[in-house]
Amino acid sequence: MVATSHDVMPDIELYQPADEATALDLASRLGNEGWLLGGGQDTYGWLKDRNKNPSAMIELTQIDAWKGITETVDGIEIGAVTTLTDIARDPLIQSRFGLLAEAAGIVASPQIRNVGTLGGNLIQDTRCWYYRRGLDCYRAGGNICYADSPEGLNREHALFGASRCVAVTPSDTAPALVALDATMVISSTSGQREIPAQDFFVGPDRDILNMTVLNEGEILTAVRIPNTWANAEFYFEKVADRNVWDFALVNVAAAFRTSGENIEDARIVCGAVECVPRRLQDVEAAIRGRSRSDSTANAVADMATAGARPLNYNNFKVPLMQNLVKRAIRG
């Protein structure tokens, strides 16, 4: 047993396909040995640490077809390798789906947003430090969870949906896209399939090794946002230890349709409290027909965290999540 502090990139091959067919072919041929490379901001750490050891990187950012923001008949389509900065600054997204612009604009740091892609932000791996350290935990194929042990440090871990693993989704854009009823476009050599954002993410009870439904050889190529929630009233807030770089302790993405004083329909989704973005459907139902007010917010606060099972060090996430949901409802 030896240890060293790795911080340089190891030997690994690099493919830079210029068109979709070549990329899909490479993804299919290389399978798990081929690491899909977007902006790389959740790649190089894994590789430098040598805790993930694929034999090749397949860079997707040279493929123009998977880049950019286009208006469609019933909404917009965003290429998966569009940068977070481009999304945050896009006039169409800002005007119609400000929720996503705000979420994309608060990820990590300016330089990371400048190269980090939407696809990368959605399929990035969890931040559980035991897992990141390369320990043999459940998520890494082992048979223990270090975070949920008597002395485990789990301040940033799950309130809901734990199943052996207590890691949470780190994404800021994922809750926004679930709230906007977005659809994920997944391509492979055998064709294309579309999955609602809500079903794209999977918890450890279903698949403890992966956080999305993506199979070997599949590439997330685009995200479609229907006009269902276009120009709705939006609320996004992220609470983290640091304003820059940091991942959310809890974030909330919400959309409201109101008629007069009353909420007709709503979407409220929290990140960093479960392995998947947590949509609060009970709360959404309970606030229909009520106003966006303190009294409505207070009435559903407990409901927002019903069923939470805090770990040793993350009790604070319960009031934090309640307060964020209340702030979202109050507007």
Added chain:
Amino acid sequence: MNPKLTRRRFIKGVIASGAAATTTAAWYSATGQERPSGFVERLVRINVNGQVRNVDVEPQETLASTLRYKLGLTGTKLGCNRGECGACTVLVNDVPTYACSVLTHSFKNDRIETVEGLESANGDLHPVQQAFVEELAPQCGYCTPGQIMSAVGLLRENANPTRDEARHALAGNICRCGSYDSYLDGVMRAVELIG
């Protein structure tokens, strides 16, 4: 002298490190193997500070590594090598980028600028550099090149930023001395110098 260190051994080491120029294409032709489509060539031309440079770049090589160790541009610092400090910030097509967390091969058709490329041909400091001198913004100076590149990136995009906009633009650059306010003073003075 280590008896193991024969000349042959040293040369082998140099080749293994990639310091000697070989291309992937040559390797495939030499070994008679079919070259997969999309595979990168190692010998590349990159545009750094307005000059096109021929460099032998390994597939996994970060831009910071190429700049510092292949091109001798050591103004780009490695503070963490993890995209978490900003000391390696350079501009790629005017956009601030962590050189430690991108691959050189991704930027074969792009304009890369480092702190060494900011001075004018006659040696005048860039207005941001001049302003940082006037505000005595640097303390230990290790984060300064990165702060400057973020500031230059901002001013190219927004010639008249508010202090708050400057604060956000420089948010991805850590300073352990705590010179943040002085750096912002520098950015605001640079706005005046540019006029």
Added chain:
Amino acid sequence: MAYMHIGKDFTPPDVPGKVTGRIKYAEDYTREGMVYARLLTSPIPHARVLDIDASEALAMDGVFGILTADDVYPDGEPQSTGLKILTNEPTLVGEPILALAAVDEKTAETAIAAISVTFERLPFVLDPLDSLAEGGGNAYPGDTNTFVFRQGFATEKWTADQVASFRAGNEPTAEPQQTVEYGDLEAAFAESTYVYEGTFTNAGYPHMSMEPRSALAYWENGKLYLHGGSQSLTAFADGIAGIIGVPKADLVFINEATGGGFGQRARAGSVPVYAVPAKLSQKINRPVMMRATREEEFTIGGARQGLTGWIKVGFKPDGVMAACDLWIVSDNGGKGGGADAFSAADCISVLYQTDAVRFRGTAIGTNTAHRGAQRGPGQNQIAPIISPIMDVAADELGVSRFDIRKINTPMTGDVGGPQRIPFTSAYMPEALEMAGNNLDGMNVNHVVVSKTAAKW
């Protein structure tokens, strides 16, 4: 009289180089034939190295050699506080075991992964109170857990009940290693109308200057040329020459710029790792560059001591701090050394002009990060402890939170610390007044504290 700088604007000579990137830090130098070193560090908090098999690594192309503790200390490792350059008995995770030089960093990392080290695991401890308790593990070699000035390593134990009582929030009853006192504590508490008593714990965090502790070393004509960062060439050169074992006359220490000092680069003992490329270069006869990683900065970068303490503070009716009784168990990490806890007491004496102060302290090792000098030693750890106590006292006594600080602040002519050293100039009241004026519009007397947080 004409001054060169006073009263004039001038540009310090280092500034232009810092904005152009031309000024050189240690890692910006290069040397013909230079090779790159990486460390193999301990993955275990306390262990003994039984065997190192580097044959596979040494046979790899581009690998030039390794340096182990046996190379550095042929007559056995020194028993002292502070990091050894390399060791066969690591007392913290991340302590350097050996260094390997290769043609580039990638090759060095790959080669290190091929080295097989056999460790014997030894008992370890992460909390000084666990070590203090009878039967608890000991962090240091030879089953010791503390370092006594002029005596060396020793073992300090409390009864299980004494540790449990302290953990429960009570004043420790064990004998302290150190006691410093002035004034009549009993009388001062008798004068107090509000007495706060409680316990606290804080963590010891490492430095994280922007420049890692990288160094380049090469030997020419019997002289060692060493590039590194320091806070003072003169204070540093002697120490590093001693650590390396080279006569000072044969050391050329080159240091154009330093990417952050903050105490960690004041003395060579805080950055002994500079000696690794020097020794490795001597062994393989090549210039050796060793760039420290950010992760290594966490383990060998010199953290503050963590303090676990009991504090009792008495205030007179007008808000004057009459007495402070402070008992601190310091977490001295895997290597020992440091006196932050006393400085914490000294800080209270100076800042709040306490009539009577008693400090009692015991320093215990744990198998955690190396501890070292960091600016504001002790003062920084105690500030977040004492400041809320001032607020609580102000509220209890009906004095404003602003005034209680102004009342207690030192002024020119006041004295501080156990030696009652006078201040020749102190303008804290004026500074507070100015701060108060700048906070115009904010009610400085009634800072709202969230009560909801306490629920959780």
